[in-house]
Amino acid sequence: MTVAGWETVVGLEVHCELRTRTKLFCGCPNSFGDEPNTNVCPVCLGLPGSLPVLNRRAVEFALRIGAALNCRTQRSVFHRKNYFYPDMPKDYQISQYDVPINVGGWLELPSGKRIGIVRAHIEEDTGKTTHVGGGGRIHEAGYSLVDYNRAGVPLVEIVSAPDMRSPEEAREYVEELRGALVATGASDGKMEEGSLRVDCNVSVRPAGSSELGTRCEIKNLNSLRSLGRAIAYEAERQSRALEEGRQVAQETRHWDESAGVTFSMRSKEEAFDYRYFPEPDLVTLDPPAEWLAEARANLGTLPVERRRRVAEAARVPTSGEVVATVVRLGLDSYVEEASFAGADAGLALRRLANEVAGELDGGAFRLGGAEFARLVLMEQNGELTSAQARTVLKVMVREGGQPEEVAAKLGFQAMGAGALQEVVDQVVAANPKEWERYAAGDDKLAGFFIGKVKAATGGNADLRAASELLRQRRAGKAAAGS
Amino acid sequence: MRVREEGPADLSGATGLSAQEIAARVRGGELSALGVIEEHLARIERWEPSVHAFNLVMADEARERAAAIDALVEGGADPGPLAGVPVALKDLLCTRGAPTTCSSRILEGWRPPYDATVVKRLASAGAVIVGKTNMDEFAMGSSTEHSATGPTRNPHDLGRVPGGSSGGSAAAVAAGFAPLALGSDTGGSVRQPAALCGVVGVKPTYGLVSRYGLIAFASSLDQVGPFARSVADAAAALDAISGHDPADSTSLPGPHESAASRLGRGVDGLRVGVIAELAGAEGIAPDVARALEGAAEALSSAGAKVEEISVPSVTYGLSAYYMIAPAEASSNLARYDGVRYGLRMPGQDVTEMYMATRSAGFGPEVKRRVMLGTYALSAGYYEAFYGKAQKVRTLIIRDFEQAYRTFDVLLSPTAPTTAFALGAKTADPLTMYMNDVCTIPSNLAGHPAISVPFGTGDDGLPVGAQVLAPALGEPLMFQVAEVLEQAAKGQAK
Numbered sequence: 001m002t003v004a005g006w007e008t009v010v011g012l013e014v015h016c017e018l019r020t021r022t023k024l025f026c027g028c029p030n031s032f033g034d035e036p037n038t039n040v041c042p043v044c045l046g047l048p049g050s051l052p053v054l055n056r057r058a059v060e061f062a063l064r065i066g067a068a069l070n071c072r073t074q075r076s077v078f079h080r081k082n083y084f085y086p087d088m089p090k091d092y093q094i095s096q097y098d099v100p101i102n103v104g105g106w107l108e109l110p111s112g113k114r115i116g117i118v119r120a121h122i123e124e125d126t127g128k129t130t131h132v133g134g135g136g137r138i139h140e141a142g143y144s145l146v147d148y149n150r151a152g153v154p155l156v157e158i159v160s161a162p163d164m165r166s167p168e169e170a171r172e173y174v175e176e177l178r179g180a181l182v183a184t185g186a187s188d189g190k191m192e193e194g195s196l197r198v199d200c201n202v203s204v205r206p207a208g209s210s211e212l213g214t215r216c217e218i219k220n221l222n223s224l225r226s227l228g229r230a231i232a233y234e235a236e237r238q239s240r241a242l243e244e245g246r247q248v249a250q251e252t253r254h255w256d257e258s259a260g261v262t263f264s265m266r267s268k269e270e271a272f273d274y275r276y277f278p279e280p281d282l283v284t285l286d287p288p289a290e291w292l293a294e295a296r297a298n299l300g301t302l303p304v305e306r307r308r309r310v311a312e313a314a315r316v317p318t319s320g321e322v323v324a325t326v327v328r329l330g331l332d333s334y335v336e337e338a339s340f341a342g343a344d345a346g347l348a349l350r351r352l353a354n355e356v357a358g359e360l361d362g363g364a365f366r367l368g369g370a371e372f373a374r375l376v377l378m379e380q381n382g383e384l385t386s387a388q389a390r391t392v393l394k395v396m397v398r399e400g401g402q403p404e405e406v407a408a409k410l411g412f413q414a415m416g417a418g419a420l421q422e423v424v425d426q427v428v429a430a431n432p433k434e435w436e437r438y439a440a441g442d443d444k445l446a447g448f449f450i451g452k453v454k455a456a457t458g459g460n461a462d463l464r465a466a467s468e469l470l471r472q473r474r475a476g477k478a479a480a481g482s
Numbered sequence: 483m484r485v486r487e488e489g490p491a492d493l494s495g496a497t498g499l500s501a502q503e504i505a506a507r508v509r510g511g512e513l514s515a516l517g518v519i520e521e522h523l524a525r526i527e528r529w530e531p532s533v534h535a536f537n538l539v540m541a542d543e544a545r546e547r548a549a550a551i552d553a554l555v556e557g558g559a560d561p562g563p564l565a566g567v568p569v570a571l572k573d574l575l576c577t578r579g580a581p582t583t584c585s586s587r588i589l590e591g592w593r594p595p596y597d598a599t600v601v602k603r604l605a606s607a608g609a610v611i612v613g614k615t616n617m618d619e620f621a622m623g624s625s626t627e628h629s630a631t632g633p634t635r636n637p638h639d640l641g642r643v644p645g646g647s648s649g650g651s652a653a654a655v656a657a658g659f660a661p662l663a664l665g666s667d668t669g670g671s672v673r674q675p676a677a678l679c680g681v682v683g684v685k686p687t688y689g690l691v692s693r694y695g696l697i698a699f700a701s702s703l704d705q706v707g708p709f710a711r712s713v714a715d716a717a718a719a720l721d722a723i724s725g726h727d728p729a730d731s732t733s734l735p736g737p738h739e740s741a742a743s744r745l746g747r748g749v750d751g752l753r754v755g756v757i758a759e760l761a762g763a764e765g766i767a768p769d770v771a772r773a774l775e776g777a778a779e780a781l782s783s784a785g786a787k788v789e790e791i792s793v794p795s796v797t798y799g800l801s802a803y804y805m806i807a808p809a810e811a812s813s814n815l816a817r818y819d820g821v822r823y824g825l826r827m828p829g830q831d832v833t834e835m836y837m838a839t840r841s842a843g844f845g846p847e848v849k850r851r852v853m854l855g856t857y858a859l860s861a862g863y864y865e866a867f868y869g870k871a872q873k874v875r876t877l878i879i880r881d882f883e884q885a886y887r888t889f890d891v892l893l894s895p896t897a898p899t900t901a902f903a904l905g906a907k908t909a910d911p912l913t914m915y916m917n918d919v920c921t922i923p924s925n926l927a928g929h930p931a932i933s934v935p936f937g938t939g940d941d942g943l944p945v946g947a948q949v950l951a952p953a954l955g956e957p958l959m960f961q962v963a964e965v966l967e968q969a970a971k972g973q974a975k
Contacts, residue, residue, distance in 0.1 A: 042596050046817050048589070048697040049576040049598060051730050080813050082859070084836060091816035144832070146821070275859035277868060280702035280810055282731050 006204045006239035009212060010170045010231055011162035014177060015155050016187045017125065017195040018061045024124045024154035025052030025094065032193050036147035044152035046089030051281050058154035059101075059287055061186035062122050063295035065156050066102030068180045068302055069117045075286040076101040076121070078279040083272045087127035087146050095123035095157075097276045101285065107160075107180065108304050109172050110324035116161030122285075127151040156186070162201065162212060167228040167235075174198055174224060175328060179303035191223055198227055202234040204242065213238070214248045218262055220255045230255040234262055306332050314345040322353040329357055334372050341373035348376045355390050359397040366400030367393075375403035382462040388412040412460070420453075420461055424469045427452040439474050446470060490529040490637035490657040491680070501567045501661040501715040505608070508566035511555050515548035515566030519610055522568045526612070526659045534634050535644075535654040537573045537583055539613040544568065547610045554608075561608030564722050569604055570654040570663035573614040574621060575706070576695040577601055584697055585629035586619045588818045588843030590825045598695020599730070600664060600706050600723040607722040612660050615650030619845045620815065621671055621699040623647050624917035627908055628847040635904070636679060638943055642901035645675030645917070648709070652679040655709045662719045663709040668699050669803050670896075670921025672707040673933035677896035677946025680935045682716045682963070683709050685921070687953045688928035689734035691720075692727030698814040700807035701732075703925040713934060713964045717742035720956065738954060744961035750785030752962065754778070755889035757950075758790045759797050760920045767899045773937035773945040774895050780936075780969035781893070781962065791892065793885050795877040796923040802878075803922045804915060805858050805871035811848075812855030818843060850911065875926045882927050886952045891962050894920050896946035900939035920948060930956050934963045936970045 002008055020030050026043035042050040066073045079097035100121030106114040128150050133142030158177065164170045178196060181187035188195050198221045203213035218234060221227045238248045253262040306327045311318040313335055326332055331352045338348035356367065375396065379389035384407055392406045399406075407413070427449055428435050438445035446467060453466045499507075507513035523541050530536060551561045571577065574584045576594035583589045597605070604611065618628040626634040626649025634649045636642040637657040644653040648665025652675035655663045665672040667685035676683025684707040691706045698704060708719035717740075726736040756778050761771065782788040820826035820839030827842050829835030844852070858867040885892060897917055907914040924931040930953070933946035947966055951959035 042594075045822065047594065047596075047823070048582070048584075048592075048817070049574075049594065049596075049695040051694050053729060053731050082813050082816060084816065084819060086819075086821045086832060089817065089822065091819055092813050273861045275813070275856065275861075275864075277809060277813070277859055277864070280700075280732075281698075 002204055002235045002239040003243050005207055006235070006242070007207045007209070008165055008167075008231065008235040009162045009203045009205060009215075010164035010166075011201040011215075012160045012164070012170060012173060013199040013201070014158045014160075014174065015125075015197040015199075016065070016158060016181050018058050018154040018156060018186050019188055020055055020057045020061065020154055022055060022057075023152040024055050024058050024122070025152055028152065030153050031149075032195070034149055036145070036149060039149045040151070044089065045148055046091075052094060054282060054285065055154060058122060059285065060291060060295060061154075061184070062101050062120070062156050063287060063292055064184040064299055065120050065158070065181065065186050066105065067292075067296045067299055068184050069102065069105040069107055069120055069158065071102035071105030071117060071120055073102055073287075073292055074099065075284060077284055078122075078282045079276045080279050082275040085126070085129075086144060087129040087148070087151065089127065089148060089151050093124060093126065094279055094282070096121035107173065107176055109169070109176050110303075110307060110319060110321075110327075111172065112319040113169075115163045115173050118159045118161055120156050120158045123155050123157055125150050125153040125155050162203070162215075167231040170200065170231055171224045171228050174227060176303060179328065183300040183302050185298070185300055197221075200227060200231060202231055202238070203248070204235055204238045213242075214250050216248065216250065216262070217252045218255050219252060219265070220257075222257070226255055226257050229260060230262060233260065237262070303327055310335050310349065313339040314349040316346060316349065322349055325353045325357055329360060331356060334367070334369055337369035338373040338376050341370070341377065343373050343376035344380050347380060348372070351376065351389070351393060355393045356397055359394055364398055367397045368400065371396060371401070371403055378403055378407070382465045384412060385460060385462045386464070388460070420465060421469060423453055423456050423461065424449075424466060424473065427456060428473065438470075439477055489640070490533050493658045499661070500712055501564065501710060502718055504567050504661065505563060505565045508551065508555065508608075509560060513566070515551040515555075515561075515610060516545060518566050519544050519548040519568055519612070522612060522658070522660060525657070529637070529657050530659070532635065532640055533637055533653050533657050534632060535570070535615055535650045535657060535659055536613040537585060537616050537631050537650070538581060540580060540611055543580070544610050544612050551608055551610065563607050563718065564604065564662075565608035567609050567662055568612040568660040569609045569719075570612050570615050570651055570660040571601065572617055572648050572651050572663070572665045574617065574666060574697040575601055575614075575664060576697065577611065577614065580614065582614065582697065583630070584620045585617045585631055586843065586845070586848070587630045588825050588840070589823075590843075592824045594695070596695065599692035599727045601695065603723045603725075604664075609662070609722070613654075615648070615654055615663060615665075617650055617665075618647035618671075619848050620697070620811070621647040621666055621668055621704075622811070622847050622851050624670070624674055624914055625902075625904075625907065626650060626653075626675070627904065628845055630845060633904055636901045636943075638680060639901060641903055642943070643678070643904055645678035645897065645901065647671040647675075648683075649675045649679075651709050652676050652681055652683065655679070655681045655711060661711060661715060664706055664719075664723070665709060666696055666699070667705050667707045667921075667925065668703045668807060669925050670918040672709065673921050673931060673946065673948060674897045674917055676709055676933040677935070677944065677948075678901040680944030681709050681711055682713055682935070682967070683707065683933045683946075684716050684720055685924055685931050686720060686724065686956060687734070687930045688925075689732050690724045690738065690930070690954070690956070692725075692730045692733050694727055694729040698810075700810040701814060702810060703803075703807060705925075713932075713960055713967045714742065714745055716932070717745060717956075717960045734954075739957050741956040741960050744957040745964050747961050748784060749781055749962055749965045752786045752891070752958075753889045754781050754786045754788045754962065755791030755885055755892045756788060757796065757892050757894045758792050759794065760894035760923075761790075763797075763898070763919055765898045765916050765919065766895055767939065769939035770895050770897070770899060770945050773939070774893070774947060776973070777936045777947040777966055777969070778893060780966060780973075784965050784969065786962075788893075789889075791885050791889060793878075793881045793892070793923070795874065795881045798874045799878060799922040799926055800915065800919050802871040802874035802926060803918070804854070805867045806875070806926075808851040808855030809858045809868050810855065812852045812859065815844075815848065815852055847911070878923055879927045882923075882929060882952070890951075890958055891955070892950040894948045894950065896920060896933040896948040900941055900943035900945060924950055929953055930959055932959050932963045934966045934970070936966055937973065
């Protein structure tokens with residue numbers, strides 16, 4: 001992290017591949033993992049004489065993304081971004097420049113903080129180059145292989161404001177954005193397949209300053225983990241440099257995952273002049289009002305809305321960590337179902353965020369919603385103790401099944417009220433001094449008695465019921481004594 | 483009368499039939515398409531070595547296609563409105579499986595895997611593609627001298643240029659190699675060679691004809707247009723290739739009125755404005771100016787109201803064009819990098835390979851314009867050059883709109899001079915660029931214009947008169963052009 005006295009400032013550029021059936025400007029399949037150069041045609045190969053025709057579905061997805069990010073949507077223009085690279089068939093990329101489709105929005109993080117969205121524009125993806133030999137870089141390679149299947153795949157690039165202040169916050173933003181993009185149906189959110197790619201701008205400044213420092217752009221961030229590590233590394237590198245009286249050069253840096261460092265790719269002096277100009281092969285994009293209305297209608301339920309619903313059901317604050325966890329893991333429907341079945345939604349929420357979340361390791365997940373709701377009810381009604389309920393729940397996550405049957409199989413049965421009363425009476429009788437103090441109002445002793453009850457019953461007692469019995473007994477004594 | 487030896491422009495030995503006559507007779511079974519194509523191929527064999535109109539003559543394919551059309555007719559089917567009509571294609575229109583070179587080394591060996599939309603439309607109209615014609619490399623030039631395959635010569639005088647960039651197509655029609663040809667017009671590349679070769683040449687409204695499969699020079703200006711030996715044939719050809727194409731986003735939604743719909747109506751009562759800034763432009767030769775006066779008088783005596791009109795901003799057209807067209811070209815021609823198709827020269831790494839390939843593959847005029855355009859788009863210069871040129875474009879559109887409030891069509895010379903000698907202007911690009919001064923404004927405005935032969939210069943060579951019309955004003959434009967054509971014939975008698 002930064003040297004003390006410096007603040008980290010992060011802005012992110014996220015490229016999101018759209019889940020259209022076909023590419024942005026032609027009818028070739030938009031699909032990942034096919035044989036190289038099989039999903040190509042004159043248009044996406046940029047053959048002489050070919051012309052682009054905009055995919056309507058891509059525009060719809062872009063509009064949904066704009067709506068999800070609270071952006072203003074405008075009449076927009078495509079530009080050509082000119083530079084030479086073998087994986088770019090036309091040696092220019094069709095993108096949007098000074099008049100993008102979506103501008104000026106925000107994304108609300110689970111913490112409640114809003115991150116500004118500068119723009120979310122449409123552009124085409126490039127092909128994929130594999131440099132063979134020479135450490136995988138183009139100028140040292142023996143030869144290079146190019147796969148144009150990805151060339152022309154539709155992207156929306158989402159540019160955030162420099163509003164994030166830590167690696168954790170940057171990760172939180174990407175996770176939240178990913179959730180929103182998946183909710184709109186525009187993206188499958190798969191970072192590992194490159195359908196969500198993150199570039200990151202990092203700068204540091206003296207804590208309390210409102211001016212931005214010189215930033216570096218970091219590329220090659222393939223996971224949330226590398227994003228967090230790269231920001232931390234970069235913030236430390238920059239703050240140390242400034243601390244030592246050196247300057248930070250504005251440049252693009254490459255993240256080396258195995259070495260855990262960033263290194264310089266090219267400096268601003270060598271930066272490309274992209275010679276942007278309006279793409280004459282396309283007309284102004286002016287989606288009719290119905291498209292926008294349709295986009296809003298098909299938005300899906302965004303994570304922020306899901307958190308609101310869960311928090312409301314459980315009567316807890318929206319910005320709570322438990323709520324965020326449950327929504328991030330996609331377990332919120334369980335809260336809703338439990339709440340609908342009359343179970344305590346707050347208890348359901350805790351069980352999900354702790355026991356269920358702890359069991360999620362990518363293995364079998366067989367928990368049914370109605371079954372979960374019944375389990376919560378059983379715990380709540382004292383049919384199972386908390387410890388029992390937790391054990392049953394873990395089994396249900398792995399193996400499925402009805403809570404009653406799982407509990408019976410494990411030999412769990414909450415003690416009947418009479419039996420529990422008996423145990424409480426025994427424990428009180430065996431510890432008269434402690435009882436005197438508890439009866440005199442020393443509440444600390446409650447824990448002592450509950451511990452005794454737990455030990456005496458081997459964990460099969462409903463401890464909440466036991467403390468209730470203790471309280472009643474004290475109240476009864478007080479009443480009898482007066 | 484000047485006595486001349488038999489030459490390629492002397493059509494007395496040719497069929498003498500117009501495209502429409504050929505089509506009518508082929509459809510009626512009176513003439514075989516194969517016979518028509520044989521006759522044209524014979525003429526090509528006789529004169530092509532002197533003219534060099536073609537980069538590729540597709541004799542076998544043409545015979546096969548003609549035989550298929552004859553079979554259709556025999557079977558009682560109608561091959562279409564251009565049945566059996568030989569058509570020559572400028573070598574920047576993609577033809578599936580047949581080399582398409584733009585007269586450039588850089589596309590050496592490339593065969594497009596698809597047909598341009600206009601090529602498909604010609605095929606479905608029953609036309610027979612006879613070959614691919616020579617041009618200035620990537621359509622950059624006004625003389626067809628900037629070609630990797632050598633210059634095309636003017637059929638009227640083999641020591642002179644045919645104009646350009648579609649000089650091969652113009653020469654092919656003038657020499658009777660085909661009654662119709664297609665070219666592309668970015669700043670005058672159909673109309674100027676039409677004028678210099680004494681044929682009719684059309685630049686349609688931007689978006690009327692699909693650009694899909696037309697290899698781009700300057701995308702916002704390029705339009706495919708026909709050459710013919712008569713106004714009516716040109717209209718028929720335009721009707722065959724025009725119409726909405728979903729593969730071209732800049733294609734106008736149809737349907738459109740037929741370009742031939744107003745033929746035969748005369749010009750009585752029409753208002754014709756002679757553009758003062760072009761008729762009197764610096765560099766317009768006195769014989770061309772005289773011919774234009776003759777054209778104005780002819781329209782006037784046919785009943786049109788002819789007056790001079792000022793369209794001030796057209797004088798900036800040439801400068802604006804030489805910012806916009808090279809800028810777009812610099813981007814359009816980036817893809818010729820040796821990676822995927824065409825020429826590839828060896829290099830130590832990818833950058834060297836790019837440089838070696840492009841240095842060897844492009845001729846000097848293409849390099850000049852790519853550099854011009856790259857500069858015009860550079861950071862810090864964009865507004866001063868490209869941005870300002872776009873503003874001129876807006877001004878020209880506005881001035882034309884103003885003019886069309888008073889006039890139905892406008893009139894100007896097509897080219898400043900008659901055909902010039904080979905090599906006369908290659909050393910001085912600016913003099914060469916001046917050839918397009920009268921034709922460029924229509925491209926910048928996106929409006930249609932046509933060049934019709936009208937009279938001859940002091941050297942006995944053809945002069946063209948240009949009729950300009952507002953967007954989608956083709957029917958009116960052809961109506962006026964036809965009257966000029968008739969008047970010109972009357973004068974020649």
